Amino acid sequence: MTIRLRGITWDHERGRDSIVAASRAYTDAGHDVEVEWEVRSLQAFADQDLETLTRAYDLLVIDHPHIPQAAHAGLLAPLPAGEGPDAFVGRSEQSYRWHGAQYALAIDAAAQVAAYRPDLLPEPPRTWPEVLDLARTGGVLWPAKPIDAFASVFTLSSGLQGADAGRDGFAEPAAFARTWDVLSQLRDLVPAECLDENPIQTADRLSGSNNWAYAPLLYGYSNYARAGFRKHALRWTNIPEIDGQPRGSMLGGAGLAVSVRTEHRAEAIAFATWVAGSEVQSGVYARAGGQPGNVSAWTDAALDELTGGFFADTRRTLEMASLRPQHPGYMAVQDAACERVHRGLRNRDSASEVLADLDRLFEPLGASHAGR
Structure with missing residues (x-):
């Protein structure tokens, strides 16, 4: 049967x-x-x-x-x-x-990785200064709707402090300040509609048009590198390096x-x-x-x-990816954090304002639940 x-x-x-x-x-x-x-x-x-x-x-x-x-x-x-x-x-x-x-x-x-068009960009940037330099010439996309903007903040904060974000408050102030500075610059250098896009939409734009050549942070989809999946194949690579390592990407x-x-x-x-x-x-x-x-x-x-x-x-x-806190109350915290990060990017809030709110949201999760 x-x-x-x-x-x-x-x-x-x-x-x-x-x-x-x-x-x-x-x-x-x-x-x-x-x-x-x-x-x-x-x-x-x-x-x-x-x-x-x-x-x-x-x-x-x-x-x-x-x-x-x-x-x-x-x-x-x-x-x-x-x-x-x-x-x-x-x-x-x-x-x-x-x-x-x-x-x-x-x-x-x-995890969040990077994607590029090898026919338009033979060698992708390897560091964040190189990413921002490329973005100033046009052709860079960054999916930053609320969940993806938060993922990028989590990724950079984890990479810069060398440990998973969200374990004792949200992040070390110095690491978060650098994170917010990089992503705020990126926000100003990519098309405004990126703040409403997810990784699939960004990958579709990269693979369907010659206007765009690179995206530094988006969840990887190997489908877009397979022959015939879209008009142009993408190549995927590690995220921009911190201290020579592509560390911190949110799993x-x-x-x-x-x-x-x-x-x-x-x-x-x-x-x-x-x-x-x-x-x-x-x-x-x-x-x-x-x-x-x-x-x-x-x-x-x-x-x-x-x-x-x-x-x-x-x-x-x-x-080298980072892992979000493992806690029964995490999803409610993430929902609020996504909204706060996205609002902060749109309103051009300061790093200290955003971090204070994220620390308050993550504090109840505590460090004891991490990595169970």
């Missing part, structure tokens, strides 16, 4: 086509399990209500900052660690762990979780574990447009060639 599972993922080739192809391969391999996938928008992915979703779906592709709240509320089934944390790039697997239990498997890995990605309410827990867990395995991650999942979390894909020469060097050229950024 075939068991039918329902899954929910996000509506982009990276999040949709990859998991659908893997599900078909799972059934074709002789497992009496079929998974029907539904999709929601990228914004809904960020704003998801897991209480509702875990009532309707057996399998969920989710964003890792939701894990502590979902685990605290008892919404997700604990999972085996699969091939272990060393099998996943950077801290991807760690981001889905809470109080010693694994609540999702890192089937997708991402993103997506994990595959199992609802605690599923009637087929064993089958759902078996499927999730299979998808997160190295053979599937570097095989059908990646080749169908996925951006795997399993490190096997990041060291696969054929996949790197398929994606124009995406994995090799951005791996250092992923390995």
Whole structure:
């Protein structure tokens, strides 16, 4: 008897086509399990209500900052660690762990990286002064709608202070002042509409027009480096360096979780574990447009060639990425922080004003919950 599972993922080739192809391969391999996938928008992915979703779906592709709240509320089934944390790039697997239990498997890995058009810009800038110099000549984009503006602030603050932001207040004053100065200059040098764009919109503009050649901070999408995906292929590279290292990028990605309410827990867990395995991650999942979390894909020469060097050229950024505080109350804090950063950029507020508000927002999270 075939068991039918329902899954929910996000509506982009990276999040949709990859998991659908893997599900078909799972059934074709002789497992009496079929998974029907539904999709929601990228914004809904960020704003998801897991209480509702875990009532309707057996399998969920989710964003890792939701894990502590979902685990605290008892919404997700604990999972085996699969091939272990060393099998996943950077801290991807760690981001889905809470109080010693694994609540999702890192089937997708991402962080803020940089993108450029190699036909227009043979060599991208490597430092922030070089980025700003290039921006003064035109041709630079920066996705800075509220969540992405906050991500950029988190990235630079973490990189400049050499430690994850948000652990004791938000950031060290000196690091934040430098962050705010760089991003305020960037705001003035890119098109005004960048403040309303997300990474997908920016990648579409970069790949669809010859007016733009580079973006220094946007979540990576290997799809745009694949032949035929858009009019022009993008090349992806590490974020601008701080002290010679591309450190601090805010970790993103997506994990595959199992609802605690599923009637087929064993089958759902078996499927999730299979998808997160190295053979599937570097095989059908990646080749169908996925951006795997399993490190096997990041060291696969054929996949790197398929994606124009995406994995090799951005791996250092992923390995040095920062992790947001892991706390059941984090998402409410992030929502408020996104609004405050975006408003501060629009209103040209001072660094001290913005940092005071961010410190106040992050203080209740405390340092004790970090890295659980």
